[in-house]
Amino acid sequence: xxxxxxxxxxxxxxxxxxxxxxxxxxxxxxxxxxxxxxxxxxxxxxxxxxxxxxxxxxxxxxxxxxxxxxxxxxxxxxxxxxxxxxxxxxxxxxxxxxxxxxxxxxxxxxx
Amino acid sequence: xxxxxxxxxxxxxxxxxxxxxxxxxxxxxxxxxxxxxxxxxxxxxxxxxxxxxxxxxxxxxxxxxxxxxxxxxxxxxxxxxxxxxxxxxxxxxxxxxxxxxxxxxxxxxxx
Numbered sequence: 001x002x003x004x005x006x007x008x009x010x011x012x013x014x015x016x017x018x019x020x021x022x023x024x025x026x027x028x029x030x031x032x033x034x035x036x037x038x039x040x041x042x043x044x045x046x047x048x049x050x051x052x053x054x055x056x057x058x059x060x061x062x063x064x065x066x067x068x069x070x071x072x073x074x075x076x077x078x079x080x081x082x083x084x085x086x087x088x089x090x091x092x093x094x095x096x097x098x099x100x101x102x103x104x105x106x107x108x109x110x111x
Numbered sequence: 112x113x114x115x116x117x118x119x120x121x122x123x124x125x126x127x128x129x130x131x132x133x134x135x136x137x138x139x140x141x142x143x144x145x146x147x148x149x150x151x152x153x154x155x156x157x158x159x160x161x162x163x164x165x166x167x168x169x170x171x172x173x174x175x176x177x178x179x180x181x182x183x184x185x186x187x188x189x190x191x192x193x194x195x196x197x198x199x200x201x202x203x204x205x206x207x208x209x210x211x212x213x214x215x216x217x218x219x220x221x222x
């Protein structure tokens with residue numbers, strides 16, 4: 001079992017709709033959770049961090065964390081073509097700053 | 112405020128050669144981590160430097176080594192290059208929080 005799992009996609013969403021990206025992790029000691037956006041040929045860009053159960057909203061982005069289910073998700077509202085990218089889920093374990101990444105989900109917003 | 116900067120952006124080396132990649136962290140950050148990202152994969156942790164010491168290391172051979180300088184900048188050295196070392200090498204810096212910010216990366220091609 002991979003430490004961090006994501007559906008590789010591609011995930012196609014119409015412009016203006018909600019894109020939902022999911023991530024599961026295996027280590028129950030995981031304590032910090034991050035979503036990075038990576039455009040083709042570019043480096044990852046941090047867009048959301050979440051540390052406690054529940055929802056965290058930042059503009060059009062909402063991160064959701066459920067530690068009991070070992071599940072973290074990212075919702076993108078009013079999806080725009082510029083949101084087309086690969087979204088990487090990353091976690092850290094308590095006492096360890098190393099980021100463990102999933103393989104990423106490729107998101108395409110269809111105009 | 113300059114973000115994380117890496118040099119060079121692209122590099123072509125021959126098998127068996129050695130390479131040095133450089134990273135300057137974001138202002139105010141004292142921790143530097145290096146990651147390797149193969150095509151279609153998530154970044155893989157190589158090692159992390161803090162206070163000029165290697166604090167943590169991932170599952171990479173001893174051919175991969177690094178250094179951190181008093182000004183917090185860092186180098187990644189790879190000896191005896193293999194074709195499989197071709198990848199995007201990413202430097203990330205962090206400070207008081209665990210949020211890590213990436214540089215633009217160095218694309219290494221080994222021929």
